[in-house]
Amino acid sequence: MRESGGWSVAVRAAGLAVGAGVCYCLYRASSRRRGREGGGGEAGAKRGDARRGHEAPVSGQAAPAWLQKGSAMPGLSSRKGPENLRQEDVDLPKSSHDLEAHHIQNLIRLLDSTKDPTIQEQALITLSNSAAFSANQDIIRNLGGLIIVGKMLSVPDTKVKEKALNALNNLSMNIKNQEEMKIYITVVCEETDSAPLNSELQLAGLRFLTNMSVTNDYHYMMTNFIPCFFHMLSEGNERTQVQVLKVLVNLSANPAMMEHLLNAQAPFLLSLFDTCINKEVLLRVLVFATNLTKLTQKDKSITVHHHNEGSICSVLWGNTTECAQKLTSLLYHHDTEVKEQVAELIMQRC
Structure with a gap:
């Protein structure tokens, strides 16, 4: 050469x-x-x-106000049904570290069912904080949470996309999660390219791509x-x-x-x-x-x-x-x- x-x-x-x-x-x-x-x-x-x-886990985000013992998520009714959570189902501990599998399952169900950007953002912040702990990364994957969080990339609200990318970044610290999350690489590349220069959304996308590029496995998806x-x-x-x-x-x-x-x-x-x-x-x-x-x-x-x-x-x-x-x-x-x-x-x- x-x-x-x-x-x-x-x-x-x-x-x-x-x-x-x-x-x-x-x-x-x-x-x-x-x-x-x-x-x-x-x-x-x-x-x-x-x-x-690796990119370090995104942490330090303040937990939303409803993440308090005895407080319910806003916008939830007490209607029962397979697609609706009850208020008593979202009685969460104060710390994301203390979230148990059933708490995480309720958050995932809520995120999948709500169309309210405010609730989506709050739920994603809590999931992102919990995903900073390795045990929760497996729990979220096993509960089908990766695909639910990934769906938030198609939400028009910029803040929701940003929080979804933060959650995906934390979840991508797990090799098994990466295998399922590779389907989002092209979408994240496109979002990162089209995002306003130097924006938090662009930085969040780059953090996710950093983790996904630690091994050679998915580099070919970033070539273009x-x-x-x-x-x-x-x-x-x-x-x-x-x-x-x-x-x-x-x-x-x-x-x-x-x-x-x-x-x-x-x-x-x-x-x-x-x-x-x-x-x-x-x-x-x-x-x-x-x-x-x-x-x-x-x-x-x-x-x-x-x-x-x-x-x-x-x-x-x-x-x-x-x-x-x-x-x-x-x-x-x-x-x-x-x-x-x-x-x-x-x-x-x-």
């Missing part, structure tokens, strides 16, 4: 291999990478070792939306950039996604290789580039179209001098973690 000698010349020209400080960064990155071998989690994902990580992810990265604020980069880092760890990513249009990418960029954004951009570099080193048989101007391939390897100069500057970044990730990227390219 590229000549390593060309990069070496550019590195020397830019002065990347000079100074004890540079050598120290290379040593630190190498030793820490060996020490963390086999590690996982988001911290590892940012540094490029495990390369990928890679240009959308780069648009969000280019135009979004720092919160959006961090979130979309979590998805891109996960995708970049999969060899099957390499050509799709390298041929994607991202002429702005090198502008993020800058000391003024938010650290969390910068780290993930560097991990993303490191992952792609590792893949190209492992599989040199993959053909990428160099003539695709503005593609990631042309940005990262079309002008080695510019990239080398950017990395030279970042080697003197004030943050040690950034310097180590830059050193890791340099080692992969040399």
Whole structure:
């Protein structure tokens, strides 16, 4: 795909291999990478070792007022019937952690039967909070709750969609749940793309996609939306950039996604290789580039179209001098973690 000698010349020209400080960064990155071998989690994902990580459960949302002992959900009547809940059926404990299976079943039944957006939103908040606990993730799946929550993605109300995505995000921390929830990936990609830029709805969709992209199993379902992810990265604020980069880092760890990513249009990418960029954004951009570099080193048989101007391939390897100069500057970044990730990227390219 590229000549390593060309990069070496550019590195020397830019002065990347000079100074004890540079050598120290290379040593630190190498030793820490060996020490963390086999590690996982988001911290590892940012540094490029495990390369990928789950999105943390969405928590901290206030429980609705009716989630109190002795209080009933608003809008419920005492009519009996298979599709109607009684007030006494929704006498819930104060904490979502204390919800038992029959409480969760009632919430799911309510969500399935009501058309009131306010009640839908409140029920989804409670289900989302309860789904932060692993035992409840299985309970909700076994009670048929995944499909009920998923139906809320088609509700016109934006707040309901957002709360449904938060619930799906928490539920997607469970591998068995992911197998059933993969049917929502395309819908969530479309919602995320069409949502207002930097909105809570867009962020909620990206959090769900982060969890669903932790393994390679469902990456193929996101391929067509890679240009959308780069648009969000280019135009979004720092919160959006961090979130979309979590998805891109996960995708970049999969060899099957390499050509799709390298041929994607991202002429702005090198502008993020800058000391003024938010650290969390910068780290993930560097991990993303490191992952792609590792893949190209492992599989040199993959053909990428160099003539695709503005593609990631042309940005990262079309002008080695510019990239080398950017990395030279970042080697003197004030943050040690950034310097180590830059050193890791340099080692992969040399």
